[in-house]
Amino acid sequence: MDRVPPGQFVTERFPILTYGEEPRIAPEDWRLELEGLVETPLTLTYQDLLALPQVELTRDFHCVTRWSRLDVAWKGMRVKDLLEEARPKPEAVAALVECYGGYTTNLLLEDLLRDDVLLAHTLFGKPLPPERGGPVRLLVPHLYAWKSAKWVRRILLLDHLELGFWERMGYHWRGDPWKEERFQEGPVPAARIRFQALKKPER
Numbered sequence: 345m346d347r348v349p350p351g352q353f354v355t356e357r358f359p360i361l362t363y364g365e366e367p368r369i370a371p372e373d374w375r376l377e378l379e380g381l382v383e384t385p386l387t388l389t390y391q392d393l394l395a396l397p398q399v400e401l402t403r404d405f406h407c408v409t410r411w412s413r414l415d416v417a418w419k420g421m422r423v424k425d426l427l428e429e430a431r432p433k434p435e436a437v438a439a440l441v442e443c444y445g446g447y448t449t450n451l452l453l454e455d456l457l458r459d460d461v462l463l464a465h466t467l468f469g470k471p472l473p474p475e476r477g478g479p480v481r482l483l484v485p486h487l488y489a490w491k492s493a494k495w496v497r498r499i500l501l502l503d504h505l506e507l508g509f510w511e512r513m514g515y516h517w518r519g520d521p522w523k524e525e526r527f528q529e530g531p532v533p534a535a536r537i538r539f540q541a542l543k544k545p546e547r
């Protein structure tokens with residue numbers, strides 16, 4: 345398979361894309377809440393995060409505005425490890441991710457449970473800079489980069505799909521770059537999403 349998804353061009357640059365104001369959160373003030381349809385809601389500090397098993401990985405980063413930056417090196421911990429601690433209820437199929445500053449994006453639970461989906465705090469060996477979403481951002485490398493929410497503060501598990509900021513503006517409800525799921529054509533197939541999301545996630 346080709347390295348670069350259809351309709352994308354490779355750039356050496358790594359543009360910063362932020363809609364609206366850039367929030368500034370000191371690591372000691374940062375909190376992540378995992379709530380909604382979980383058995384054990386969690387609130388994590390930055391220190392809590394660093395105490396969890398750390399994962400380093402290098403992935404390509406694809407923005408829906410058509411640039412792709414190859415080989416971005418991240419470090420953080422797996423969202424899956426956190427979710428296992430929180431224990432999603434059986435009816436949880438989707439998540440709304442909320443950020444400091446108000447940005448939101450939606451994901452299927454099965455997309456969050458992939459091994460390379462991280463809460464990232466390090467980029468190219470350095471603490472994640474504020475403009476990149478520091479202290480902590482989501483990294484969802486298999487979907488368009490708008491899903492990689494910067495300054496993440498809350499992951500809310502739901503039994504239905506609730507659309508995030510760009511998704512409500514007409515971007516695709518899922519955003520797979522390999523299928524060029526850029527814009528939502530027609531209504532979001534809510535019934536089908538629910539059915540697909542109920543499949544057992546890949547482990």
Ligand SMILES: Nc1nc2c(c(=O)[nH]1)N[C@H]1C(S)=C(S)[C@@H](COP(=O)(O)O)O[C@H]1N2
Nearest residue numbers: 359360361362363407443447489490493494
């Ligand atoms: N909180 C927040 N997260 C966000 C965005 C944003 O505006 N606010 N933009 C998204 C988009 S469209 C892209 S392409 C990537 C860009 O990440 P970068 O600025 O590190 O390149 O962040 C995503 N995460």
Ligand SMILES: [Mo]
Nearest residue numbers: 361407408490
């Ligand atoms: Mo983007």
